[in-house]
Amino acid sequence: MIALKVISHLLDYPTQELWDNRSELIDALQEADELPVTQVAKLMAFIHRLTQQELLDAQSHYSELFDRGRARSLLLFEHVHGESRSRGQAMVDLLNQYQQAGITLSSRELPDYLPTYLEYLTLLSTTECIEGLNNIAPILALLAERLKQRGSDYHTLFDVLLCLSQSELDASQLAAQVEKEPLDDTPAALDAVWEEEQVTFLGEGAQCGNNKIIQHQRRFAQETKVQYFNVGNSLGTGAQK
Incomplete structure (x- = not known):
């Protein structure tokens, strides 16, 4: 899926390479027939808004959002296993899945990092890709609502991922729950x-x-x-x- 490949880049830490290749991302989205036109337009608008910022400002905002606390972590197992012992085995199992797909991670890369997982899904068949997204739909919905209430434009990416997952989950259904959550980045x-x-x-x-x-x-x-x-x-x- 073209859109999934683009989103995996947009969810990674902002770099000069992303700024330099923003037009290529937009061109690629024009061929993303897996999404409704309205969703494609949302992604294009996000790219424009993101890359209109100074890179250092975008990097600072990214770190503030995703690297402080656990609530908005892009490490999937943070929301599944927490600090339990099962997390280690889950990491090993997911690494095995990556290796079977021909993906080799460096020793510093974590397999449950969402952009990496999305890259992995792009190598699968459309049916398997949708299934892989559907499996994490509850996490995507929660992150979408937390980012929305934070006032971050990044919630757009999670809304589109939910659309791609074909899940019936609606992030807005979690609004009341998220409002009651204590902040973990104070x-x-x-x-x-x-x-x-x-x-x-x-x-x-x-x-x-x-x-x-x-x-x-x-x-x-x-x-x-x-x-x-x-x-x-x-x-x-x-x-x-």
């Missing part, structure tokens, strides 16, 4: 994530590192609530496409 919330207890190496207060990690995670859990989804057996759980 200074207090971020401090709760990164704060470390004072380590006592001698005496009765000494504790092992594992206990410190558990306490750290509990502090974060009390600060913000992450919604987790069961996306079935098609996303990093060993299912074959």
